[in-house]
Amino acid sequence: xxxxxxxxxxxxxxxxxxxxxxxxxxxxxxxxxxxxxxxxxxxxxxxxxxxxxxxxxxxxxxxxxxxxxxxxxxxxxxxxxxxxxxxxxxxxxxxxxxxxxxxxxxxxxxxxxxxxxxxxxxxxxxxxxxxxxxxxxxxxxxxxxxxxxxxxxxxxxxxxxxxxxxxxxxxxxxxxxxxxxxxxxxxxxxxxxxxxxxxxxxxxxxxxxxxxxxxxxxxxxxxxxxxxxxxxxxxxxxxxxxxxxxxxxxxxxxxxxxxxxxxxxxxxxxxxxx
Amino acid sequence: xxxxxxxxxxxxxxxxxxxxxxxxxxxxxxxxxxxxxxxxxxxxxxxxxxxxxxxxxxxxxxxxxxxxxxxxxxxxxxxxxxxxxxxxxxxxxxxxxxxxxxxxxxxxxxxxxxxxxxxxxxxxxxxxxxxxxxxxxxxxxxxxxxxxxxxxxxxxxxxxxxxxxxxxxxxxxxxxxxxxxxxxxxxxxxxxxxxxxxxxxxxxxxxxxxxxxxxxxxxxxxxxxxxxxxxxxxxxxxxxxxxxxxxxxxxxxxxxxxxxxxxxxxxxxxxxxxxxxxxxxxxxxxxxxxxxxxxxxxxxxxxxxxxxxxxxxxxxxxxxxx
Numbered sequence: 001x002x003x004x005x006x007x008x009x010x011x012x013x014x015x016x017x018x019x020x021x022x023x024x025x026x027x028x029x030x031x032x033x034x035x036x037x038x039x040x041x042x043x044x045x046x047x048x049x050x051x052x053x054x055x056x057x058x059x060x061x062x063x064x065x066x067x068x069x070x071x072x073x074x075x076x077x078x079x080x081x082x083x084x085x086x087x088x089x090x091x092x093x094x095x096x097x098x099x100x101x102x103x104x105x106x107x108x109x110x111x112x113x114x115x116x117x118x119x120x121x122x123x124x125x126x127x128x129x130x131x132x133x134x135x136x137x138x139x140x141x142x143x144x145x146x147x148x149x150x151x152x153x154x155x156x157x158x159x160x161x162x163x164x165x166x167x168x169x170x171x172x173x174x175x176x177x178x179x180x181x182x183x184x185x186x187x188x189x190x191x192x193x194x195x196x197x198x199x200x201x202x203x204x205x206x207x208x209x210x211x212x213x214x215x216x217x218x219x220x221x222x223x224x225x226x227x228x229x230x231x232x233x234x235x236x237x238x239x240x241x242x243x244x245x246x247x248x249x250x251x252x253x254x255x256x257x258x259x260x261x262x263x264x265x266x267x268x269x270x271x272x273x274x
Numbered sequence: 275x276x277x278x279x280x281x282x283x284x285x286x287x288x289x290x291x292x293x294x295x296x297x298x299x300x301x302x303x304x305x306x307x308x309x310x311x312x313x314x315x316x317x318x319x320x321x322x323x324x325x326x327x328x329x330x331x332x333x334x335x336x337x338x339x340x341x342x343x344x345x346x347x348x349x350x351x352x353x354x355x356x357x358x359x360x361x362x363x364x365x366x367x368x369x370x371x372x373x374x375x376x377x378x379x380x381x382x383x384x385x386x387x388x389x390x391x392x393x394x395x396x397x398x399x400x401x402x403x404x405x406x407x408x409x410x411x412x413x414x415x416x417x418x419x420x421x422x423x424x425x426x427x428x429x430x431x432x433x434x435x436x437x438x439x440x441x442x443x444x445x446x447x448x449x450x451x452x453x454x455x456x457x458x459x460x461x462x463x464x465x466x467x468x469x470x471x472x473x474x475x476x477x478x479x480x481x482x483x484x485x486x487x488x489x490x491x492x493x494x495x496x497x498x499x500x501x502x503x504x505x506x507x508x509x510x511x512x513x514x515x516x517x518x519x520x521x522x523x524x525x526x527x528x529x530x531x532x533x534x535x536x537x538x539x540x541x542x543x544x545x546x547x548x549x550x551x552x553x554x555x556x557x558x559x560x561x562x563x564x565x566x567x568x569x570x571x572x573x574x575x576x577x578x579x580x581x582x583x584x585x586x587x588x589x590x591x592x593x594x595x596x
Contacts (some may be wrong), residue, residue, distance in 0.1 A: 011398070014395055015395055015396060018391070018392050018395040018396075019392070022381065022384070022388070022389075022391075022392050025383075025384055025388055026381060026383050026384060029383040029384065029424070030383070101377075102377060103377055103378075103379075105339070105342075105344050105372065105374065105377065106372065106374070106377060106378075106379035108343070108344055108362065109342050109343070109344065109367060109370065109371070109372040110367060110396055110397075111364040111365075111367035111368040111396065111397065112364075112367075112396060114362065266346075266360075267346050269344065269345070270288070270345075271339050271344045271345055273335055273376070
């Protein structure tokens with residue numbers, strides 16, 4: 001009963017769709033939580049935009065980025081933030097909780113590619129539609145109003161690739177931290193650390209980091225790819241494509257390590273009884 | 275008969291951290307080995323209904339989890355449906371189901387029907403078959419009316435019925451149950467036991483069950499594997515186990531007026547007595563004689579004859595093999 005690759009992809013796609021619908025229904029079960037979440041992200045966005053306009057009222061540029069370029073960088077970091085919450089962070093928390101409580105048993109005994117399933121168990125469409133877009137509208141408005149740059153076709157393609165590659169790489173890094181729970185039964189602190197490391201790269205543009213940090217941020221702890229390199233490529237500040245090759249290599253290495261450590265983690269799983 | 279499960283020299287050793295001081299535990303943590311399952315071996319045939327019994331910590335749940343591929347054995351061989359469980363092949367997982375009385379596989383915030391829709395996708399059950407099966411199972415369990423209620427609003431018994439329905443929607447050939455009636459009321463327990471019996475008899479599902487409820491075992495299982503201290507101490511039919519303990523009988527006698535207990539004690543060992551009732555433990559071969567003496571010498575209203583309860587058999591077996 002060996003399935004073809006296409007059949008395997010089809011099954012995964014169908015389950016992914018079902019999971020997304022399932023997650024949407026779960027989100028809709030708590031409407032007040034949803035409105036609260038939307039309000040808090042809108043308030044954060046407005047506060048940050050006020051902060052940016054205050055800073056750029058005093059200085060012309062930060063790390064070589066003017067106001068409109070910083071707005072673009074902020075938009076990329078916001079997309080990363082939401083994308084992380086839409087599929088990565090919530091799944092890592094759920095994995096930690098499921099390992100701790102032994103609920104992972106009920107996933108591991110289903111005919112599913114378990115690693116893939118725990119990675120995409122929750123796909124929060126509600127956040128994508130009702131939080132991400134409304135909260136970023138003020139930012140997009142300001143960006144369109146103040147844009148002083150142009151994005152070329154090459155920059156756009158390289159930027160999108162870097163965004164995807166960086167997002168996967170940092171997710172794998174966070175996933176590896178979350179896997180420690182199989183050995184220790186604890187996950188909250190490490191998941192929090194993974195999250196903080198990921199957004200560390202969202203605080204300043206790529207060019208602001210010292211060389212040593214940049215080396216680390218492109219390899220062992222890949223926090224500079226998803227936002228830093230992406231914006232730099234979009235704006236044409238980085239033109240050397242080798243950075244993207246390096247990022248892709250790092251992503252592939254992390255995917256490989258994620259698979260290997262997952263297998264080790266399953267061997268370590270103690271399946272808490274109650 | 276074809277063997278569905280083959281287990282040989284199965285051993286599971288856990289590493290348990292030894293309690294030390296804070297700094298020691300960080301830098302030089304020490305573990306001790308805890309043997310949960312020790313060189314266990316058994317085979318289970320297609321269509322059998324087997325109970326794994328044992329006191330808490332005996333190793334029965336660990337054995338069950340190794341059979342489902344959740345835990346990796348330290349040593350030994352397991353073959354279930356022709357597969358090594360820890361390989362987690364889709365073909366293997368499509369044929370088994372696991373129900374745990376203390377864990378829920380259903381989404382807390384959604385209705386059971388919504389969770390079942392996801393299971394339908396996972397198990398690739400065609401829509402028409404899914405609907406038919408869902409109707410059939412919920413009717414059997416009297417659970418149709420709360421199919422659309424959010425799981426968090428269901429009682430424990432209702433939720434467990436839904437867990438069962440969800441687990442067997444895909445018609446598994448092998449069903450693992452870990453304490454399926456834990457915490458349930460009498461009515462729910464009976465309903466679930468009857469349902470499991472139905473699955474075993476009508477759908478020919480092979481059932482492996484762990485439970486502390488002897489009534490679960492009596493109603494659902496034909497064969498009993500008793501595990502104590504990680505080793506099998508009994509593996510045979512339930513009848514054989516009961517037969518081994520049939521040298522005693524219990525007579526619960528109801529009198530029409532109070533009787534002298536010292537006179538009654540001459541007929542057997544009194545294990546319980548109240549104003550108008552008494553329970554006597556007697557050797558099986560003396561049953562007829564004692565009953566005749568009772569009706570002859572005492573104002574007897576009724577006599578109830580019982581064999582030794584399964585609970586007591588287990589207690590005795592655990593004590594002997596401690």
